[in-house]
Amino acid sequence: MNPEASVVDNVIDTVSAVFLVVGALMSLAAAVGLLRFPDLLSRMHAATKPQVLGLFLLLAAIGLQLRSWWVWPVLLVAWIFQLLTVPISAHMVGRAGYRTKHLHRELLSSDELEAVVQKAAQSARDESSRDEASDGGRRD
């Protein structure tokens, strides 16, 4: 073995070791956030986001260690699908959580959605009561 190649190997090994540790740390941060944050919505931040970076670092470390160009597209596709699906799951859980009031209002400094939701609910109520009234009229 010539010394130059082993220097390169060392650098790659070091970089991937750093990536693995930091990536694992990001997943740990997600777990800590899940335990420590007070309500569902802030937990969703911890549960969904730091591990996107964590996964990226872990996949990059795998790519560096396997030393073959053909794994990079698979890893990239895996990460892209993570990027595409994580916001959607976060949005669906967050939306359901907001509507079912799984949040601590006293921890919100401002809420610009509440008024909109109440207005929508009010107009829905008006609509349904109007419908009932007209239905009642027809039945008579």
Place this chain on the structure above:
Amino acid sequence: MSRRRISLRQELPLLVWLVLVWGALWQDFSPGNLLFGALLAVLVARIFYLPPVELSGRFNILYAVPFALRFLGRVAAASVEVMYLAAVRGPRVINAVVAVPLRSHQDLMVTATGHVISLIPGSLVVEVDRSTSTLYLHALNVSSPEEVESLRKEVRSIEAGLIRIMGTREELEAIRQEAAA
């Protein structure tokens, strides 16, 4: 429901993406495999028909690369921030739900902005109002009106970046005028 015919040009990005995924999964980009992948992609796109995504027809790679790098940097910085908040602030964190009206009314642009916002830790899309293209975000660690305002500004600058990459010409013109003003 009648199916609106979509041109091959409009469908092409989807087909190319499917072929690339096929090649990546087999870890084989030889012409034969790609040809078979293309055949499957056309078949899949015909059978599992989805409403076409309305692309604007332009894509500026010169803006896309710095945007992607800045995005990665921001994800890294904000991940560390969430880690810090989780460890130190924990249960006493103050949040806000912020309404951000977007400029663009394109579905693709609203979706892309929502995705980028959601991926940067610290903000999460709670609700989307499609008729006015307003995003309602839940933001971590926002306790003052100034911070709400700066978040709103940040979201709109991300949208501006996305419009520069792949917005329609009219939107691009509007961004230019806004920047000049």
